[in-house]
Amino acid sequence: xxxxxxxxxxxxxxxxxxxxxxxxxxxxxxxxxxxxxxxxxxxxxxxxxxxxxxxxxxxxxxxxxxxxxxxxxxxxxxxxxxxxxxxxxxxxxxxxxxxxxxxxxxxxxxxxxxxxxxxxxxxxxxxxxxxxxxxxxxxxxxxxxxxxxxxxxxxxxxxxxxxx
Amino acid sequence: xxxxxxxxxxxxxxxxxxxxxxxxxxxxxxxxxxxxxxxxxxxxxxxxxxxxxxxxxxxxxxxxxxxxxxxxxxxxxxxxxxxxxxxxxxxxxxxxxxxxxxxxxxxxxxxx
Numbered sequence: 001x002x003x004x005x006x007x008x009x010x011x012x013x014x015x016x017x018x019x020x021x022x023x024x025x026x027x028x029x030x031x032x033x034x035x036x037x038x039x040x041x042x043x044x045x046x047x048x049x050x051x052x053x054x055x056x057x058x059x060x061x062x063x064x065x066x067x068x069x070x071x072x073x074x075x076x077x078x079x080x081x082x083x084x085x086x087x088x089x090x091x092x093x094x095x096x097x098x099x100x101x102x103x104x105x106x107x108x109x110x111x112x113x114x115x116x117x118x119x120x121x122x123x124x125x126x127x128x129x130x131x132x133x134x135x136x137x138x139x140x141x142x143x144x145x146x147x148x149x150x151x152x153x154x155x156x157x158x159x160x161x162x163x164x
Numbered sequence: 165x166x167x168x169x170x171x172x173x174x175x176x177x178x179x180x181x182x183x184x185x186x187x188x189x190x191x192x193x194x195x196x197x198x199x200x201x202x203x204x205x206x207x208x209x210x211x212x213x214x215x216x217x218x219x220x221x222x223x224x225x226x227x228x229x230x231x232x233x234x235x236x237x238x239x240x241x242x243x244x245x246x247x248x249x250x251x252x253x254x255x256x257x258x259x260x261x262x263x264x265x266x267x268x269x270x271x272x273x274x275x276x
Contacts, residue, residue, distance in 0.1 A: 031196035035171025038192075038226070056226075056257040063228040067195045114265070122202065124233035126265055133264055 025083040029074040037066040057134035064127040065097035065150045073101025091156040103144035176201045178208040185214035190223035193231035222253035
């Protein structure tokens with residue numbers, strides 16, 4: 001069984017597939033790599049000259065997705081977090097964060113604000129809410145026992161400065 | 165613009181001013197750093213048992229929802245020892261996360 005949940009705030013038909021640039025990162029599921037993933041994402045997206053707020057939003061969304069993969073996907077066991085960032089058309093960033101961990105049984109419940117499986121660990125349960133709020137579109141596909149793929153899309157403003 | 169290649173190490177430094185403890189947070193507050201920071205703050209709160217504590221956020225460079233969990237947990241921790249916690253000068257990026265959870269309902273937030 002595969003669970004899919006998509007939250008689309010700006011529907012504009014099929015997502016564009018005109019890939020202008022792409023980076024793939026594979027990181028061991030160690031929490032120190034949360035900062036590495038944020039930093040690499042930030043540098044890659046910076047070629048589009050985003051605003052400070054846009055860059056902060058993307059860094060935060062990546063941080064949440066990678067932390068989920070490490071904490072919930074692999075449950076602090078060893079595994080690899082796969083991150084792909086693509087620049088589509090002129091100003092659209094699509095980020096995929098994938099793990100081969102335990103998967104999510106009930107995505108709808110997991111995505112509810114303040115829902116957490118780990119209240120003792122002081123997790124706020126706001127990870128998916130942050131991703132959903134800071135990006136334009138969030139899709140979560142998960143297969144229990146096989147892993148989870150989170151796809152986030154954000155189209156940046158300021159069309160005068162486009163990808164060269 | 166600083167593209168932020170460096171992930172800044174998080175720190176919590178506590179000082180006492182009368183009955184008030186000032187806890188200055190700095191760097192990147194994420195899941196990786198939150199556990200260590202939490203231990204430091206709780207240890208300072210339980211040893212010094214101030215009546216008031218101020219969490220100065222002005223030097224925080226990045227915070228995600230793990231930082232939110234850290235703050236909500238410290239509110240509960242401070243309440244246990246009869247201490248009132250206030251947040252000081254969160255950046256617009258940090259404020260955006262706090263607003264998502266409606267943190268203003270749980271804690272007083274002041275700007276310098």
